Amino acid sequence: MSSQMTTLMSEAEKLYILHGVDSGLRNDGRECLDYRPIFIERGIISSAAGSSRIRLGDATEVYCVVKTELTPPEQSTPNSGRMEFFVDCSALANPEFQGRGGEDISRELCSHLYNAYSKCIDFNTLCVSEGRYVWLLYVDVVVVEIGGNLLDCISLAVFAALSQCAIPNVTITIDTEGFEDIQLDSTNTVQYLNCNEMPLFTTVNKLSQQYVIDTTSEEELCAISRLVVAINNNGKMCYFRLLGDGSVRPQTLLDMVSIGQTVCSQLHEKLQNS
Amino acid sequence: MPIDTKRNNAPVETFSYHLLGDINITENGIKPKDEPNLITGNSLCLRPVYVNVGVIPQANGSAIIEIGETKVVAAVYGPRESARVEDYQTRAKLTCDLRYAPFSGRQHKPFGVRSDEERDLSSQIQHSLSPAILLNKYPKSHIDIYVNVLQDDGGVLAAAITAANCAVVDCGVEMLDVVVATTAEIHGASIVLDPSLSGNFGDRADATLTLALMPSTEPPQITCYALDGGCDVTMIGDVIDVCTEACVALHKVVGDVVRAGYLKQDIGSNTNSDQLMET
Numbered sequence: 001m002s003s004q005m006t007t008l009m010s011e012a013e014k015l016y017i018l019h020g021v022d023s024g025l026r027n028d029g030r031e032c033l034d035y036r037p038i039f040i041e042r043g044i045i046s047s048a049a050g051s052s053r054i055r056l057g058d059a060t061e062v063y064c065v066v067k068t069e070l071t072p073p074e075q076s077t078p079n080s081g082r083m084e085f086f087v088d089c090s091a092l093a094n095p096e097f098q099g100r101g102g103e104d105i106s107r108e109l110c111s112h113l114y115n116a117y118s119k120c121i122d123f124n125t126l127c128v129s130e131g132r133y134v135w136l137l138y139v140d141v142v143v144v145e146i147g148g149n150l151l152d153c154i155s156l157a158v159f160a161a162l163s164q165c166a167i168p169n170v171t172i173t174i175d176t177e178g179f180e181d182i183q184l185d186s187t188n189t190v191q192y193l194n195c196n197e198m199p200l201f202t203t204v205n206k207l208s209q210q211y212v213i214d215t216t217s218e219e220e221l222c223a224i225s226r227l228v229v230a231i232n233n234n235g236k237m238c239y240f241r242l243l244g245d246g247s248v249r250p251q252t253l254l255d256m257v258s259i260g261q262t263v264c265s266q267l268h269e270k271l272q273n274s
Numbered sequence: 275m276p277i278d279t280k281r282n283n284a285p286v287e288t289f290s291y292h293l294l295g296d297i298n299i300t301e302n303g304i305k306p307k308d309e310p311n312l313i314t315g316n317s318l319c320l321r322p323v324y325v326n327v328g329v330i331p332q333a334n335g336s337a338i339i340e341i342g343e344t345k346v347v348a349a350v351y352g353p354r355e356s357a358r359v360e361d362y363q364t365r366a367k368l369t370c371d372l373r374y375a376p377f378s379g380r381q382h383k384p385f386g387v388r389s390d391e392e393r394d395l396s397s398q399i400q401h402s403l404s405p406a407i408l409l410n411k412y413p414k415s416h417i418d419i420y421v422n423v424l425q426d427d428g429g430v431l432a433a434a435i436t437a438a439n440c441a442v443v444d445c446g447v448e449m450l451d452v453v454v455a456t457t458a459e460i461h462g463a464s465i466v467l468d469p470s471l472s473g474n475f476g477d478r479a480d481a482t483l484t485l486a487l488m489p490s491t492e493p494p495q496i497t498c499y500a501l502d503g504g505c506d507v508t509m510i511g512d513v514i515d516v517c518t519e520a521c522v523a524l525h526k527v528v529g530d531v532v533r534a535g536y537l538k539q540d541i542g543s544n545t546n547s548d549q550l551m552e553t
Contacts, residue, residue, distance in 0.1 A: 250494070261507055
């Protein structure tokens with residue numbers, strides 16, 4: 001992330017982590033490509049269309065809630081629905097985020113989510129009446145605790161909430177005078193989004209000569225550069241960003257892409273089975 | 275009436291005539307654009323490039339780049355002393371601010387709060403240039419880069435990175451190499467290098483990649499890699515190769531211009547002018 005929280009670390013601590021990673025050892029005993037245990041809870045907010053709570057290990061916790069509302073579409077895309085993301089880095093996670101303190105990190109995270117989802121999802125399925133009404137999904141994320149790897153955690157939460165998201169079917173009738181009448185469909189059915197289209201993010205960090213997944217906040221500070229990869233269950237890679245103030249060789253980049261792809265597809269598989 | 279910049283104004287409900295059809299307005303009237311070509315093979319030409327430095331004499335460094343119809347101007351002010359004692363750092367602080375001019379796109383952009391896209395691009399430019407600039411040579415100072423997009427015809431991020439870099443070199447700040455960037459689009463199995471929005475390819479790419487490189491080392495160092503959209507993993511290596519070759523060609527052009535700009539300057543006007551760049 002561009003604006004790191006102030007986790008203070010001495011050079012000696014950084015060296016300790018880097019030397020450890022070079023030998024394949026991490027501070028908490030994991031392998032370089034291991035995730036911390038992930039706890040997923042769905043359906044925590046009954047008034048929402050979809051919701052989830054994700055806890056990554058003991059350190060990062062995120063809530064995500066999806067609400068759906070009807071709205072007129074944008075003029076340039078009259079039969080496409082929309083998604084609006086908002087990440088609230090709340091003061092629960094860090095007192096520095098009070099008020100507008102967490103805005104920079106929040107914007108950056110929203111931008112990753114928005115850019116990836118806008119390329120993956122077929123928004124035409126969210127159209128109710130072309131040119132008149134479409135579904136707008138408000139995806140709101142609240143960050144409760146930050147212990148590293150925030151983007152991956154948020155993407156898991158958004159995926160879990162959207163996969164559970166139930167959108168009621170509505171019909172719109174227009175009478176002879178041109179008035180619109182919106183009613184719930186008489187069949188009382190709901191539609192679900194296509195989970196196979198939704199991406200999951202994986203951040204591949206380069207620490208010294210090794211590639212590390214699911215970094216803690218301390219490990220994040222030691223990374224030369226990070227590659228964010230978003231892949232959906234169909235295997236379509238929808239979003240890459242090289243972050244951080246370091247540069248990489250092309251071969252390193254390709255290695256990071258392939259690691260990101262492998263890890264992300266494993267994550268999708270585990271989510272499908274859970 | 276002038277816009278009230280102190281308030282959040284109501285959303286603008288105007289739309290451009292471009293929504294009514296893909297047309298060009300010429301002196302002889304309205305001319306419909308040709309149908310977008312179907313992409314069959316690869317298209318690997320860079321658009322014509324014009325680079326110049328020192329275009330804003332009042333700034334410490336400046337550059338303008340025109341890639342096809344995309345026009346971007348960059349100015350650098352710095353290294354300047356940090357005013358606050360709390361900002362003490364052993365490295366210079368690099369900030370970048372990109373703005374789209376209101377007339378830059380097909381639709382008029384109201385002036386006011388920075389949009390998310392501008393912030394995103396600003397931070398990407400900053401991340402692309404940080405590895406190349408020797409920030410630890412300028413402690414307790416900050417270097418501010420301001421980029422203005424005058425016309426957006428595709429490849430804005432790449433043009434902005436290259437322009438910002440030329441401006442920093444023009445400023446005399448020490449750097450490892452000149453960073454250049456190019457854009458490529460993936461349409462199915464074909465790669466289109468340096469696409470333009472108004473060109474004949476339509477704007478329905480599967481994926482768009484912006485790659486920024488420091489070509490002087492072997493292998494070159496990648497400082498920015500931003501890919502939006504879906505593509506096959508097998509295409510990624512090919513696209514990187516295509517962009518790398520284009521960047522190397524662009525690097526030669528940009529290097530010549532920047533060196534010529536340096537040699538034209540008086541020795542006394544710039545304290546770092548004795549540190550010419552060796553490529």
